Amino acid sequence: MTPAAQVSAAIEILEKLADNRRPAGDVIKEWGLSHRFAGSKDRAAISSLVFDALRKRASSAFVMGENSARAVMIGALREARGLSPEGVGLLFSGEGHAPAPLTLQERERLEQGTLDGAPAHVRGDYPEWLGEKLEAAFGSEAAAEGAALSARAPVDLRVNIIKASRDQAMAKLAHLGAAPTPLSPFGLRILPGADGRGPALAAETAFIKGLVETQDEGSQLAALLCGAEPGAQILDLCAGGGGKTLALAAQTHNRGQIYAFDDDGRRLAPIHERLERAGVRNVQVRAPRGKADVLTDLEGRCDIVLIDAPCTGTGTWRRHPDAKWRLAPGALEQRQQDQRELLDQAVRFVKPKGRIVYVTCSLLREENEDQISAFLGAHPAFSALPASDVAEKGGLPELARFASPHGVGLRFSPLTSGTDGFFVAALQKGDVV
Structure with a gap:
């Protein structure tokens, strides 16, 4: 043609x-x-x-x-x-x-x-009905944030430190122009071509052998901000295809135990092949089995419960530009309900001084700061960690500059951090010292 x-x-x-x-x-x-x-x-x-x-x-x-x-x-x-x-x-x-x-x-x-x-929604290329909500999140920068979300996204990779260092993986992908990501210590970035197309990574030896996984730098940061340590007991409550599960396994150096669960077993299907390719040995996949409670043995045992919450995905519009035009107000309301239920569900698995780490790829306050505020009001046994503490536990204290101006948590976006849009908040069971 x-x-x-x-x-x-x-x-x-x-x-x-x-x-x-x-x-x-x-x-x-x-x-x-x-x-x-x-x-x-x-x-x-x-x-x-x-x-x-x-x-x-x-x-x-x-x-x-x-x-x-x-x-x-x-x-x-x-x-x-x-x-x-x-x-x-x-x-x-x-x-x-x-x-x-x-x-x-x-x-x-x-x-x-x-x-x-x-108007702002035209300059920012987002639906008019979302205008008020994005202005509540970004004020006068709403149009600029939207414009950044309408740009092409790079291809970001996470180096699997179980198998290779970043320098080793970068050398194997030098022909693609791979370069270090600015914020994640384990990330590589490949810029798209003039036509917007990225490389055929599935054919690359580094990918086939599990040295790298496709993962936006913002998602990598969200996993790092969990502060996972070797030997920890971790529940990934919305594991899906396993992107953050794999990142957590690498952070813990295959020590401790990670439980990967999703209430839709079909979303979990790809995780098995990915775990094998990555050389991960400390993950148990807990697929749903009818009405059986497959997580009952984890009650009160977990150091970290990760909620990679279902959301509107407003932070991923660079990669899924059609999603912003398909999004309807009813979808936001449904996602908020799902998020509330997951936060309430997570409580029973956290041990004293353990943490819930709540993550979305949304930029809307309704799904982020507002949800955390409501949770803390309903669960006085939990306290929010300041952004500086979350960044410190993740080994990336410089990320404290991304503290949300609207409450607890950290915010990332294409305009501010060069990543997809993400929100991360950590909630500790017990007082924060």
């Missing part, structure tokens, strides 16, 4: 996405199945175009003066890819499978359209 034909395909997919709230990946896959002539490189290029357009959907529509799929794609080629009006015009030639030529109005908007006077 020619680049112009790929743009046509991307517009077609965007039109389908405008009619429903389905994940973009599903619609892109369906398009590929019904257009077998498109090779893997074509599909990857089309996917990248679609996600760039979704990243800049609001600002592109504003610049172009309309919100059709075609207008959004035209605007995104300028806003996300930096193409000149002449460069966009070459793709919209009307020849072969190219989109119809640019109209006079479209060319004028490309040449003269700006974001001057645009």
